[in-house]
Amino acid sequence: MSLTNPHSSSSAPSSARVQGMKRSVQAAFDDPSDRGLGSGYQSKVRVVDRYKVIGFISSGTYGRVYKAVGRQGQPGEFAIKKFKPDKEGEQIQYTGISQSAVREMALCSELANLNVIRLVEIILEDKCIFMVFEYAEHDLLQIIHHHTQNPRCPIPATMVKSIMFQLLNGCQYLHANWVLHRDLKPANIMVTSAGQVKIGDLGLARLFHKPLHSLYGGDKVVVTIWYRAPELLLGSRHYTPAIDMWAVGCIFAELLSLRPIFKGEEAKMDSKKTVPFQRNQMQKIVDIMGMPTKERWPYLTSMHEYSSLGMLQTPMMHHHSHQHHHGSSKSSASTSHLEEWYYRTIGTHSGSSTSSPAHGNPNNNNNNNLASLGAEGYKLLAGLLEYDPEKRLTAQQALQHPFFSTGDKVSNNCFEGLKTTYPQRRVSQDDNDIRTSSLPGTKRSGLPDDSLARPAKRVKEA
């Protein structure tokens, strides 16, 4: 099984093997291909025969991701996601595949779209699952981060437009196929070196067509907190593709401002494992979007956490320096400040301290600064960050938004015409042995900057 690799954890005698010894020796010789027997399950394909691992990319709760190239003439590069087997450190046993891994395997096997990361194959070997994906050199988190580095400069308007179109196109495909992604955030949006946007990490995704049980039942908490839709924060039981669209709105805002628009702090689950009201996160939303009202969102009052809204403070813009003060007496608690936020963001972007709007853009391309996104950009953003999930733009509607049909033509290469080159994904050489089960750390090697530390993905399987 693992004679070539003495480090492999499976080289220790497994209980399966010992048991296998007990059965008739003759039978063992007769039927080397018997399954469900002592000889055990053997993969027909071995990951190390098919791929040469050239480095370690990142790790998370699920396991680790490696960069690899094909050994058997497969063109291109690959990202291999290795699911962590349970019971790290001990003798590895088959413990049953987690539901989220089963979902991801099944969904990725069905899906095929230019803007969704492509699964190449799945290899089940040595009690581990290896999902082989096409490789993407960049992701939105890394791209946004690059633009915050000295000198801080906004992402060019054409690039924002292209990214948004491709992202929405991928979403539209997922939703048309009854797939909710449930964890859209910059780190999960891949970008290839050819400028193609690919939605990645379907680890939380699932089908929503007539589920046997309420979607709430399975995973009580979904979506990384900064991208979590208000209906989720307010305890909605029956959520819809609209939760992904809220996250897309947050990503749009982040592409403009280079920082999360609603950067709240996550309230941890208490000892009784009750899901807490995410007061701080909701406050961040209310600060910009105003208080939700039942006029704008008729189902608001039936939300589980509706009463908790009373705990929130009246919204106020924290960046008041630029604000018009005169209207404050007239504006009610429910007034949205998104428009102000938008125009301030696309106007003077080159750093909050400088007062020269629009001139700080080092791309030296006046047609390509964010101001060119104009009023349609605001309308699209407002349509995505709509409180009422029923009124929020669907992916299909957003794709047909005038934002994409006016102004610059949308390219399917988000880097088209740009001189900027983005750093390649950092690949570390610390752990090149995909077959060992060393304890995964939790750090992402791609980003040295810990100040960017993102809240951990919340996955709570019931």
Place this chain on the structure above:
Amino acid sequence: MAASFWESTQRRYWMFSKEELAQMREKLCDEDPKLVQSYPLPDWKYLYIYFNQQIARLGKRLSVRQQVIATAQLYIKRFYCKVEIRRTNPYLVITTALYLACKMEESPQHIRLVATEARSLWPDFLSLDTSRLGECEFFLISEMNSQLIIHQPYRTLATLQSDFYLTQDEINLSWSIINDHYVTDLPLLYPPHIVALTAILLSLVLRPNSMTGASAANNIAAAGAALAQAQVGRGGMAGGGTGASSGQTTPGAPGTTDKDKQQEARFGKVQRFAAFVAESQVDIEAMVDCTQEMISFYEVHEQYNDKATRDQINRFIKARGLDKA
């Protein structure tokens, strides 16, 4: 794609012609003729009946829904298209398929619970060791190329039941005919909507409790007549849109008996159904074949010998030590 059957892996990789299916099975037998001769087994249709009963027992213990059982049944069928049954422990495969189907149909069960319940049903053939189940899961997923999303006819039935004004009895009958088709090769042969439409047709022409014995012949004749009418209708009414409405009759005039009314309503529904099929692009020949397969399944069911089937399965498991582990 997950939503569109036409783009799905189910249609692209897991639908076969009868000839292809026969060839795959033959190929498995040819790989080791000695093994096959040493342990004769009844025909697949009888094995399926046995598996169906066993999986239903386990499903009942775990209180899983019919949809989960249906998915598990299709997993088992796919698996045995690619793996010689005499090399496996069918009880382990059944248990694993159900365990996996529970996860895929979003009603997961703990592996230990599944193993415990399975063991209590088949104590002579399974161990309590959950790692056997986990290992078999790898085997199952690998043979299915991780293509685990199953499109079922139940959804089509739910969509169409109001279009055809089906009564609760007719819905129930259609539903159980769909359940029954999972005991046959049909889910490997025809798309779910063909099966659903066939089930609806049968529910309209069959009387409840009349699916057995001699009356089956009459029923197939009735179903065949309806489909023949649809076929004729398709030729005759190019572009015609009147069929659907003409087929629907309003309940009988006052004074007629309940029985008359029922018959009239039933007749109207069959007409309506035939008109629908005629107008749509549905493969009528597939429906004819599907109908015949269902009727012959009900006949086969009468000849099924449970004990003989069980003994033959248990014999190779024990003789080959497939239960040990």
